[in-house]
Amino acid sequence: MRLKDETKNQAIFDATIELIHEIGLSELSMSKIAKRAKLSSATIYVYYENKEDLLLKLYLDIKGKMGSSMLKDVHEGMSTKQHCYTFMRNALDFILHNQRWYLVLEQFSSSPLIDKLCIEDTAPLFAPLYRFVEDGQRSGQLKQVEASLLLSYCYFPVIQLAKSMFDHTEAVDEEQFNTVFALSWDAISQKTNE
Amino acid sequence: MRLKDETKNQAIFDATIELIHEIGLSELSMSKIAKRAKLSSATIYVYYENKEDLLLKLYLDIKGKMGSSMLKDVHEGMSTKQHCYTFMRNALDFILHNQRWYLVLEQFSSSPLIDKLCIEDTAPLFAPLYRFVEDGQRSGQLKQVEASLLLSYCYFPVIQLAKSMFDHTEAVDEEQFNTVFALSWDAISQKTNE
């Protein structure tokens, strides 16, 4: 019987995310999670095999949510430029609206833990990104450079922008985003008419 | 009375870096450091007040080394483009030749620990980068966009490149770097003659 109590499960996730955000992965403990989630720590073991299992599933869950957020409003007929714009815009929205989730991902990403968890590749989630690059290259709109490199010109500046917005708690600044998009597009697009 | 032994101090640093790299900040412990450095854990406390103190000093040390590496071969008379090229090249060299150090920094950066350590701003180390951006903007060569945003178009792709090189353990690929530099320059430079 796998349904158990979904609210408890959610409480565990929420507590874990909050705590990773507040005290970091290194200070995280099962008992702290239990206390925050108002459960006995034994209860966590009803839902997860052990701490690793919990962290792994949490990571995959958030990563999955981010992956599907990235695909929002992406339609078949879109131009490469529209595609790129949408992906970057989706990324910004996701990070800004799920600040905690994003920062948790960051902690995972830089930790050897992520290797230890021998994660089934999460790459498929982001396959559409790679497909958009390939299409753009085929049509001559994007430079002939390794996809992950091209994507880094779109992804990291968006993160940089998002982080500066964390601090200033301003509303999403449309103009700033458009600037970033313009720069990224300058970086990755083939200048045809020269 | 015995003198403080610089080789012991170095052994502590080395052991700590190795371990952060292998098991991560979250699994790091004073006793593991001691064992790796072939010392009694009590000895670490001769050199550092406590774990926080050790980590802080390690972080500042590495950050400082990175900061000064970035300034290598930077001369007054350089053009903005040369400046940019040199910084990016220095960053790539530093990361490739000090892989471990860089990855340790990354773990620190994404951890709440870094806030807790209430580090005296390390920004000064990277002030020259900001100055180069300002100069470039004043001379009309760089786009009028927030400096940290412009820099993100230079820094992160280099990291991305370096990481792909970690895996393939190829020699530094001059051509790949030049490609990255070209893209970054497309992103940040003002296209004047259009």
Next chain:
Amino acid sequence: MRLKDETKNQAIFDATIELIHEIGLSELSMSKIAKRAKLSSATIYVYYENKEDLLLKLYLDIKGKMGSSMLKDVHEGMSTKQHCYTFMRNALDFILHNQRWYLVLEQFSSSPLIDKLCIEDTAPLFAPLYRFVEDGQRSGQLKQVEASLLLSYCYFPVIQLAKSMFDHTEAVDEEQFNTVFALSWDAISQKTNE
């Protein structure tokens, strides 16, 4: 879920008392208590928040037991002299029959620990003693001297007596006690008919 086990709790108390008696408060440690009580030291933390909490509760428990022992066989209609006799007798009995407890209290009393534990005043326990003094003074049977001073003439000689009995392990010597009572009474009572 298992229920908290009162025998374990008792084992912790007993072990602690034995150890304070044998090695003293200053050499007492949680691991020694655990070993003596045949528990894991972690288990102690199921029952007590920390060492201070354990010691505080132990102190209050013993002090409480002593307080109520002092009130044994005290009735409303008793004369001041009978009152005094009973209190002194109760004190002697308590100390002799609970040698260890008493000696533990003594160690606490002389330690700065007792101040640190910021104990809610245990004075109420001994309020009846002070009331008996006031009554005796009102009726002119006791000298008009500060209560705590008068009581010291009853309390400490009893302790002295008890301690001499510890060593000689004789049975309670009725005659010796009567002598002590007589001296105490001589000290505190108003000599009316002179």
Next chain:
Amino acid sequence: MRLKDETKNQAIFDATIELIHEIGLSELSMSKIAKRAKLSSATIYVYYENKEDLLLKLYLDIKGKMGSSMLKDVHEGMSTKQHCYTFMRNALDFILHNQRWYLVLEQFSSSPLIDKLCIEDTAPLFAPLYRFVEDGQRSGQLKQVEASLLLSYCYFPVIQLAKSMFDHTEAVDEEQFNTVFALSWDAISQKTNE
């Protein structure tokens, strides 16, 4: 060479007494003593074999000082009553003027440590007290009760008085002392003319 540096020796004693007073025997450590005395902890081992040795010598030193303080102004020809008065007065003075010393003694006295130190009996120091009791009993002025018991009627009330004076930091209250002496004398003296 035993002279070494007497000021260092004194610094160790002073630091130890202060610390026992402030944090108690249980929290006392060689390194704390060293830090307080502004010495290296290794230096303490030049003057004392180990911690036990230091504590033992400290205890004997203070006890000796108290012993000789008790004998001040005691002359051969004094009456038993004068003798008693002087002893009690000396005790009060000593405790009030050497509050810290006295409280340190108290911590030692109630600790099993004192037994462990297998102290050469300090009783000789207080032999004069016992001689005065014997003389008084021989002359019929003191009750025929065990000396240590009689003495407890003189000693403890004085302590009680001294402690109440600690708190109120009043000057030595002559009148209060006379009251205490009167009570003690009532307790121990033979009422001859009844």
Next chain:
DNA sequence: AATGAATGAGTATTCATTCAT
């Protein structure tokens, strides 16, 4: 399913003491 109790192994840190200069 849920949980408080229980614990062996671990945590950071301090200890008393000795070493080497």
Next chain:
DNA sequence: CATGAATGAATACTCATTCAT
């Protein structure tokens, strides 16, 4: 003589996990 360095053993306490109900 004096001392900072060095350390094995101890300190109080927390951990991830399992047990018993």
